Amino acid sequence: xxxxxxxxxxxxxxxxxGLFAGRxxxxxxxxxxxxxxxxxAMNSLTEKGISDGERQRRFRDIFNKNFDVPGxxxxxxxxxxxxxxxxxxxxxxxxFEDFVVKSYAYRFxxxxxxxxxxxxxxxxSATDKIVQSEIAxxxxxxxxxxxRVRSNDPYKIxxxxxxxxxxxxxxxxxxxxxxxxxxxxxxxxxxxxxxxIGQESQAQHQ
Amino acid sequence: xxxLVSFPAKVSRTVFGAAIGATLLTAACATxxxxxxxxxxxxxxNDPLEPMNRGILEFNLFLDRIFLKPVxxxxxxxxxxxAQNSVTHFLDNMHAPVTVANDLLQGEASxxxxxxxxxxxxxxxxxxxxxxxxxxxxxEDHDEDFGQTxxxxxxxxxxxxxxxxxxxxxxxxxxxxxxxxxxxxxTYIFKxxxxxxxxxxxxxxxxxxxxxxxxxxxxxxxxSSLDFYATLRSLYRQRRxxxxxxxxxxxxxxAPYLSQPAVEPKTASVPSTH
Numbered sequence: 001x002x003x004x005x006x007x008x009x010x011x012x013x014x015x016x017x018g019l020f021a022g023r024x025x026x027x028x029x030x031x032x033x034x035x036x037x038x039x040x041a042m043n044s045l046t047e048k049g050i051s052d053g054e055r056q057r058r059f060r061d062i063f064n065k066n067f068d069v070p071g072x073x074x075x076x077x078x079x080x081x082x083x084x085x086x087x088x089x090x091x092x093x094x095x096f097e098d099f100v101v102k103s104y105a106y107r108f109x110x111x112x113x114x115x116x117x118x119x120x121x122x123x124x125s126a127t128d129k130i131v132q133s134e135i136a137x138x139x140x141x142x143x144x145x146x147x148r149v150r151s152n153d154p155y156k157i158x159x160x161x162x163x164x165x166x167x168x169x170x171x172x173x174x175x176x177x178x179x180x181x182x183x184x185x186x187x188x189x190x191x192x193x194x195x196x197i198g199q200e201s202q203a204q205h206q
Numbered sequence: 207x208x209x210l211v212s213f214p215a216k217v218s219r220t221v222f223g224a225a226i227g228a229t230l231l232t233a234a235c236a237t238x239x240x241x242x243x244x245x246x247x248x249x250x251x252n253d254p255l256e257p258m259n260r261g262i263l264e265f266n267l268f269l270d271r272i273f274l275k276p277v278x279x280x281x282x283x284x285x286x287x288x289a290q291n292s293v294t295h296f297l298d299n300m301h302a303p304v305t306v307a308n309d310l311l312q313g314e315a316s317x318x319x320x321x322x323x324x325x326x327x328x329x330x331x332x333x334x335x336x337x338x339x340x341x342x343x344x345x346e347d348h349d350e351d352f353g354q355t356x357x358x359x360x361x362x363x364x365x366x367x368x369x370x371x372x373x374x375x376x377x378x379x380x381x382x383x384x385x386x387x388x389x390x391x392x393t394y395i396f397k398x399x400x401x402x403x404x405x406x407x408x409x410x411x412x413x414x415x416x417x418x419x420x421x422x423x424x425x426x427x428x429x430s431s432l433d434f435y436a437t438l439r440s441l442y443r444q445r446r447x448x449x450x451x452x453x454x455x456x457x458x459x460x461a462p463y464l465s466q467p468a469v470e471p472k473t474a475s476v477p478s479t480h
Contacts, residue, residue, distance in 0.1 A: 082243065130455050141346060164445055164451075165445060166444060169440060169444060174431065174436050176250070177435070180247050180248070193432070196432060
């Protein structure tokens with residue numbers, strides 16, 4: 001019964017299994033995606049002895065490659081995206097990127113030895129998933145860090161939520177407050193951002 | 207002195223006080239803008255008392271600068287880390303009865319059980335709560351308060367409020383704070399033992415402990431924010447939602463930005479104007 005044909009069938013099955021198992025990470029899930037970013041960030045951003053400029057350059061790379069930067073920027077302008085002119089939108093996109101790079105990159109400087117671990121993935125919608133992760137700390141409960149990932153091809157991060165605090169929501173609340181306190185003028189935020197980025201650059205050159 | 211205050215005088219004083227309060231409130235109120243985009247942003251902020259709240263934050267930050275911050279600095283620089291951790295554990299342990307009461311009021315029996323076990327273990331084996339032995343045994347801590355209980359029961363938070371000394375709050379959490387004092391057995395213990403000062407000492411220690419633990423983060427936030435007041439308001443609300451949901455992600459239900467064109471795929475055209 002299990003003659004040559006049976007043997008052949010088994011060979012085909014083994015080959016097929018081998019093929020699937022050996023497939024490169026093209027079909028990697030969102031958890032793999034986040035794990036990859038976590039590892040890259042830990043390795044390249046926390047390196048000691050590199051200049052602030054170099055750390056920022058690396059952060060900007062990771063940020064632009066893996067985050068939906070234009071989408072995030074647009075969201076953080078809230079209701080004022082509609083009233084902003086084309087020119088203001090374009091300038092805001094640029095300022096937003098600089099602002100994030102300047103205010104977040106240095107945070108990796110004093111980071112060491114913390115363990116990053118992906119815990120689970122939750123489906124939110126047809127396109128969005130929340131990848132839950134933890135950063136272990138010595139003698140304290142781990143920090144909960146959730147990533148909202150949109151499964152476009154390739155995956156893009158649309159939000160990072162730390163202990164329930166969303167980067168997207170926090171930035172939007174702050175930016176819209178600044179505009180509101182400038183009489184609803186988007187220019188008020190743009191000039192505040194320009195000032196802040198200028199200050200940060202100056203501080204780094206000292 | 208109080209004997210000298212006759213009843214009508216007391217009443218008129220109260221009325222007078224209320225009148226002044228009302229005038230201040232009205233003066234402090236921001237008016238809702240007429241422009242639709244402005245009005246939407248105004249509603250989203252849910253902070254009609256913003257001018258007054260900003261003033262109170264200035265006051266709180268002034269107190270922080272001249273008192274709390276320097277004390278917290280000396281505290282964290284001179285006290286050994288182990289001692290600081292013990293203070294944190296001790297204060298957390300004292301909060302356990304309030305957490306248990308609120309867990310039960312929220313119908314969370316098993317979470318209440320965890321805290322009862324933690325309280326027993328840490329009080330008896332952890333030298334009155336100085337050491338978190340229960341954590342080592344895998345019993346994780348959590349905090350509950352009556353503000354969270356009210357939220358679980360369906361109460362709205364109401365407009366944002368900046369309280370003098372106590373910081374960010376809202377009517378729901380303010381009421382919660384008052385109720386927690388009544389739920390706390392230590393309130394009665396201190397009272398009947400005639401050691402009310404212990405209550406104030408505990409409050410002060412909590413402030414120093416919290417400020418010292420978040421020393422750098424708080425300073426950094428203050429430095430890097432474009433609008434510290436607005437950032438604080440946003441952080442407070444988000445943290446409260448997280449605490450009310452016991453840390454479960456809330457993005458499961460359609461988040462606001464799902465329906466907005468803001469983060470739609472890039473193929474989407476410029477958001478239409480309403």
